[in-house]
Amino acid sequence: MKPGGLLVSFIDWRQLPTLTDVVQAAGLILRGIAVWDKTPGRTRPRRGGFAQQAEFVVWASRGAMRDCEVYLPGVFPCRLPLPKQHVTEKPLDIAREVVRLVPAGGVVCDLFAGSGTFLVAAREAGLHWIGSETNQTYRSLACNRLMQPCN
Known part of the structure; x- marks a missing residue:
C-alpha cells in the first residue's frame, strides 16, 4: 500500500x-x-x-x-436487495460511496472480490480496479457484472 x-x-x-x-x-x-x-x-x-x-x-x-x-x-x-448473489455481498450504493475516497486515477484493490460489487463501483467512478477471488463461481459472476454497461 x-x-x-x-x-x-x-x-x-x-x-x-x-x-x-x-x-x-x-x-x-x-x-x-x-x-x-x-x-x-x-x-x-x-x-x-x-x-x-x-x-x-x-x-x-x-x-x-x-x-x-x-x-x-x-x-x-x-438494505441489500434480494436475492443475494454472494453470502457476504455488500450493497452497490454503499460501495459507490466508499470509492469516493479514492482520488481520481487511483486504484481500488478488492482482495476478496466476491460478486465484484466494489469493482463495479470503481469502474463506474472511472477508477482503476484490481480484484481477487478464489471461488470460480463468484469470479465468473464478478466478471459478468463487469462486462455490463456502466450505470
Whole structure:
C-alpha cells in the first residue's frame, strides 16, 4: 500500500477486535469505524439479545491521509436487495460511496472480490480496479457484472 493509501474493510462484530489489532500491528493508522445498518427485516434475530443488524466498516491509512473533500456518513442505513448473489455481498450504493475516497486515477484493490460489487463501483467512478477471488463461481459472476454497461 502506498503512503497515504486507505484500507477499508467490512467486518462483523465477532472479528472487529482482531481486525483493529491487526491493522495497527501492521503499522497502519486506524482512522475510525463506520456502521452498515442492514435495516429491520434483513437481519438475524437473536432470542434473548440484540438483532445482528449491523456490520462494521474499519478504515485506516498508511501514514498521513491525502487531502480529500469527501464527507461520508458514519452510518449507512441500506438494505441489500434480494436475492443475494454472494453470502457476504455488500450493497452497490454503499460501495459507490466508499470509492469516493479514492482520488481520481487511483486504484481500488478488492482482495476478496466476491460478486465484484466494489469493482463495479470503481469502474463506474472511472477508477482503476484490481480484484481477487478464489471461488470460480463468484469470479465468473464478478466478471459478468463487469462486462455490463456502466450505470
